[in-house]
Amino acid sequence: xxxxxxxxxxxxxxxxxxxxxxxxxxxxxxxxxxxxxxxxxxxxxxxxxxxxxxxxxxxxxxxxxxxxxxxxxxxxxxxxxxxxxxxxxxxxxxxxxxxxxxxxxxx
Amino acid sequence: xxxxxxxxxxxxxxxxxxxxxxxxxxxxxxxxxxxxxxxxxxxxxxxxxxxxxxxxxxxxxxxxxxxxxxxxxxxxxxxxxxxxxxxxxxxxxxxxxxxxxxxxxxxxxxxxxxxxxxxxx
Numbered sequence: 711x712x713x714x715x716x717x718x719x720x721x722x723x724x725x726x727x728x729x730x731x732x733x734x735x736x737x738x739x740x741x742x743x744x745x746x747x748x749x750x751x752x753x754x755x756x757x758x759x760x761x762x763x764x765x766x767x768x769x770x771x772x773x774x775x776x777x778x779x780x781x782x783x784x785x786x787x788x789x790x791x792x793x794x795x796x797x798x799x800x801x802x803x804x805x806x807x808x809x810x811x812x813x814x815x816x817x
Numbered sequence: 818x819x820x821x822x823x824x825x826x827x828x829x830x831x832x833x834x835x836x837x838x839x840x841x842x843x844x845x846x847x848x849x850x851x852x853x854x855x856x857x858x859x860x861x862x863x864x865x866x867x868x869x870x871x872x873x874x875x876x877x878x879x880x881x882x883x884x885x886x887x888x889x890x891x892x893x894x895x896x897x898x899x900x901x902x903x904x905x906x907x908x909x910x911x912x913x914x915x916x917x918x919x920x921x922x923x924x925x926x927x928x929x930x931x932x933x934x935x936x937x938x
Contacts, residue, residue, distance in 0.1 A: 744924045753912055753928035801922045805864040805876055
C-alpha cells in the first residue's frame with residue numbers, strides 16, 4: 711500500500727499569511743494527487759486534483775504543485791474561512807489512500 | 818447542485834449486518850462512478866469501495882473484501898453498501914461520494930454528510 715505523510719500535523723497562522731502544507735508518498739504516484747478541505751462536522755470538500763488542477767468554484771488563492779513523491783498545497787493569503795483540516799489523497803492505486811491531515815489554526 | 822444523502826447507519830453488534838443507502842440528486846447519476854469512504858478517529862479517512870457508472874465493475878479495500886457489497890440502482894439514483902460480519906474496527910462515519918474514475922484511478926468530487934455506523938455489543 712502507498713502511505714501518505716503530511717507535514718506539519720498542525721499549523722498556526724494569521725489571516726493574510728502564506729501557508730504551505732507538504733504531502734509525501736511512499737512511492738511514486740506521478741501527479742495522481744488530490745487535496746481536500748474538511749471543517750468540523752462537515753464532509754471533506756475537493757479543492758484540487760491531478761496535483762495542481764483547481765476544482766470548479768475553489769478560490770484561486772489555493773494552489774498545488776509537485777509530482778512523483780513530493781507535493782505541496784499553498785494558500786497564498788489565508789482567509790478566515792480557510793481554518794480547517796486539509797488532507798491529501800493519492801489515487802494512483804489501491805482505491806486511494808489519505809494523509810493523516812493538517813489542521814490549520816488561527817494564531 | 819449535487820446532493821447526496823446517506824442513511825441506514827446505527828448501532829449493531831459484532832458479526833451483525835447493516836445496509837447503507839445514499840440518495841443522489843442534482844446530476845446524471847447513471848453517468849458517474851460512486852464510492853464509499855469512511856472516517857474514524859483512529860484510522861482517519863479510508864476508501865472502502867467504488868462502483869462504476871453501470872454497476873459492471875466494483876472495487877473494494879482489502880479490509881472489507883468478502884464482507885461488504887457495493888451496488889447501485891440507477892433508475893432510483895441510489896447507491897448501497899451491504900455490510901456483513903461487522904467488526905468493531907468498522908465503526909466509523911460512512912460517506913458516499915460522487916467519483917471521477919480515470920481508468921482504475923478514482924477521486925472523490927462531492928461528498929454526502931455521512932451516516933454513523935457503530936459496531937459494539
